[in-house]
Structures are given as structure tokens and as C-alpha cells.
Amino acid sequence: MNSKGVLAPTREQVDELVRPRDGIVVSLLLPPAPPDEGRITLRNLARDAAAALEVAGMRSADAKTRLEPVDAVLEDHDLWARPEASVAVYLADGWSTSVPGPRHGLPLSVVGARFQVKHLLDGVPEPRFAVLALSRKTSRLFTGDATHFDEVERAGLPMAMDEVLRYDDREPQLQSHGSARRGGGTVVASFHGQGGRREQGEDLLRYLRAVSTAVETVLTDECLIPAGTEELVAAFRRMTSYAHVAAGEIAGSGERLSAVELAAGARPLIEEAVTAPRTAALARLVEVSGTDAAALDLGALVTAAMDGRVETTFVAGDAEVWGRYDGAERRIVEVAAGEGAEDLLNLAAIETWRHGGEVFVIPGADVPGPWPAAALLRY
Numbered sequence: 001m002n003s004k005g006v007l008a009p010t011r012e013q014v015d016e017l018v019r020p021r022d023g024i025v026v027s028l029l030l031p032p033a034p035p036d037e038g039r040i041t042l043r044n045l046a047r048d049a050a051a052a053l054e055v056a057g058m059r060s061a062d063a064k065t066r067l068e069p070v071d072a073v074l075e076d077h078d079l080w081a082r083p084e085a086s087v088a089v090y091l092a093d094g095w096s097t098s099v100p101g102p103r104h105g106l107p108l109s110v111v112g113a114r115f116q117v118k119h120l121l122d123g124v125p126e127p128r129f130a131v132l133a134l135s136r137k138t139s140r141l142f143t144g145d146a147t148h149f150d151e152v153e154r155a156g157l158p159m160a161m162d163e164v165l166r167y168d169d170r171e172p173q174l175q176s177h178g179s180a181r182r183g184g185g186t187v188v189a190s191f192h193g194q195g196g197r198r199e200q201g202e203d204l205l206r207y208l209r210a211v212s213t214a215v216e217t218v219l220t221d222e223c224l225i226p227a228g229t230e231e232l233v234a235a236f237r238r239m240t241s242y243a244h245v246a247a248g249e250i251a252g253s254g255e256r257l258s259a260v261e262l263a264a265g266a267r268p269l270i271e272e273a274v275t276a277p278r279t280a281a282l283a284r285l286v287e288v289s290g291t292d293a294a295a296l297d298l299g300a301l302v303t304a305a306m307d308g309r310v311e312t313t314f315v316a317g318d319a320e321v322w323g324r325y326d327g328a329e330r331r332i333v334e335v336a337a338g339e340g341a342e343d344l345l346n347l348a349a350i351e352t353w354r355h356g357g358e359v360f361v362i363p364g365a366d367v368p369g370p371w372p373a374a375a376l377l378r379y
Contacts, residue, residue, distance in 0.1 A: 026091040027116035038085040052111040069096040104317035118349035122361035134228030135255035212240040228254035296369030305351035313352040316364030316372035
């Protein structure tokens with residue numbers, strides 16, 4: 001059971017959660033809640049799930065065994081030490097995991113043929129980020145997300161300006177101007193160095209070019225957020241060939257900012273980068289509503305998702321639509337809770353994701369159309 005720290009799942013772990021399974025599976029979803037309240041709620045969700053397993057025909061002892069991994073989550077001190085706890089626990093026959101819970105909606109216990117995972121598909125795969133802390137003395141690279149960054153210590157990083165210039169074999173260019181004393185005598189030569197502002201500027205560019213080269217050996221498609229003085233960041237932007245430098249930056253001394261301060265400074269820039277594709281896709285959906293490029297009917301949406309025709313699906317994070325979809329008839333045959341029912345929004349999200357489409361989870365009030373789900377179609 002992966003309960004310690006409740007880490008966001010990798011794409012491979014999401015694959016594991018959405019794949020079809022034999023037998024009944026259990027999903028326990030706890031939205032953000034105060035720790036004491038959250039513990040009680042999760043315990044109650046597990047109790048409800050055990051009862052539902054018994055109704056489905058499972059022996060009481062087997063149902064109890066299926067829910068045993070929940071105890072490890074209830075005892076996870078790191079999770080419950082936070083001001084608010086949120087967790088999703090998934091249990092199948094001989095297998096279980098825990099991941100971050102949904103940000104919206106009510107606590108939920110779901111027993112059925114499919115895991116309740118739509119909140120995990122929101123924006124998957126999530127963009128990756130890096131922060132480059134620039135200063136004239138040294139430059140450091142960090143990778144991570146909105147809450148935490150770790151420093152990269154490889155491929156010549158961190159890089160000090162002195163180290164870059166150490167290999168410069170240039171000698172100071174000196175010019176002499178002789179002046180003879182009146183009446184004869186020795187000639188005294190005075191020397192003037194030529195290492196002025198132009199040379200210092202060239203050194204800075206050589207240094208930033210070396211930093212850029214080192215960064216490009218580490219990063220692939222991460223969004224790179226520069227941090228440093230306005231002058232340094234502008235110079236880096238002019239000369240770097242890395243294609244994914246963020247439009248914004250973190251102001252301050254790249255040498256003095258800690259990893260915590262860099263994460264705090266990066267947070268609004270990351271939020272902007274994450275929400276931009278969502279905002280653009282939603283605006284496009286509104287624009288094409290009423291045409292063949294959009295599916296605003298839930299039955300049509302699920303059918304299109306199963307066919308692989310959905311480019312982007314928006315589903316409400318604060319609602320469920322319980323019912324049954326008949327794959328043979330390719331339509332919703334019932335919209336109601338009951339035996340064999342599942343959340344059709346969850347089904348639409350899973351099928352969109354499994355066929356390479358994007359899923360965005362938004363408030364139900366923001367979803368265009370009559371249903372709490374809508375989609376942009378590929379064709």
C-alpha cells in the first residue's frame with residue numbers, strides 16, 4: 001500500500017488504475033477535510049464499502065480482508081499531520097494503492113467494475129517544470145512541481161562563473177605608452193589593461209552560454225522558469241536555445257533564493273502554465289457548441305470516447321451521473337443509481353484518456369450544455 005506521503009501517481013500507475021479488471025473493485029474518495037474529521041469519514045467509507053461487497057455476494061470475512069489496507073492509511077501520520085487531508089484509496093483482489101484525493105465533491109465510496117478515477121485524469125500528463133536560479137557567481141537548476149523542487153547536481157551543475165572562465169587562455173592585452181624625461185634619462189612605460197565593460201559582457205555571455213548548454217543536457221520538455229535579476233534573465237533569454245523557457249520569471253538574487261523560496265515564486269507561474277491549455281480548450285468548446293465538432297449530450301460523448309473520437313473532455317468534479325451504458329446498443333440505457341450503475345462521467349473520462357485524449361475536471365457550473373460533461377471531438 002502506497003500510503004506514506006500520498007504521492008501523485010505516475011502515468012504508469014494511472015494506466016494500472018484505468019485498465020479493465022476482473023471482479024469487483026473498491027474506490028474510497030476523501031476530498032480535503034480536517035484530519036480528525038477525515039479519519040472518521042474514511043473509516044465510515046470503508047465500512048460502507050464492506051457492506052456493499054457483502055450485498056454483491058462477498059463473504060463478510062473476505063470483505064474485511066479486502067478493506068484491511070485502509071488501516072495503513074488511517075495510521076499514516078504524515079498524511080493526517082497536515083491542516084487538511086485528502087486521499088483516494090483503491091482496492092482490488094490482492095492489490096491496493098493510495099493517491100491524492102479529489103479537490104471537489106463529497107466523500108464517496110464506490111464498489112463496482114471500475115475504479116472511480118476521473119479526478120486523477122485531470123490534465124494528465126501534467127507539465128513538468130524546472131527552475132534555473134541565475135547569479136553572476138553560480139547557477140543552480142531545480143526540477144519539481146508547485147510545492148517542492150530538488151536541486152540537480154549533475155552534468156556540470158551547479159555551475160560557477162569562475163569555473164567557466166578558468167579555461168580561458170586569454171592574456172590581459174596591455175599597451176605601453178612611453179614618456180621620456182625632459183633633458184634625457186630613462187623612458188618610463190605606463191601600461192593600461194583592456195579588460196573593460198565589453199570584455200566583462202563577453203565573459204557573462206560565455207558563462208550563460210555554458211549554463212544553457214548544461215541545462216539542455218538535463219532537460220527535455222520541462223517548462224524552464226528563470227530566477228534572477230532582470231539583467232541576467234534577459235541576457236539568458238537572448239542567448240539560450242532551449243525551446244521551453246517560461247514567459248514569466250522569479251525576481252531576486254538567484255544565489256540567495258532557497259529551494260522553498262523558488263517553489264513559492266514558481267507557484268503562480270506554474271498555475272498559469274497549467275490552466276492556459278484548459279482555458280483555451282474550454283473557449284474553443286464554447287465556440288463550436290452546436291456543431292459536429294462538439295458533444296454536449298452525455299450518451300453521444302461516451303460513445304465517441306469509446307470510439308477514440310474525443311480530443312478533450314470536460315467533466316464536473318463536483319457531480320456524478322449514475323447509470324448504465326450499453327456498449328452493444330451504443331447508448332445510455334438508464335440514468336439512475338442501482339445495481340450495475342456507475343458514474344458515467346467517470347466512464348467518459350476513462351475512455352477519453354485511454355484513447356489519448358485530454359481530460360479536464362472543472363466545476364459543474366462551468367461545463368457548457370445540459371450535462372455535467374462535454375467534449376471537443378476529433379472528427
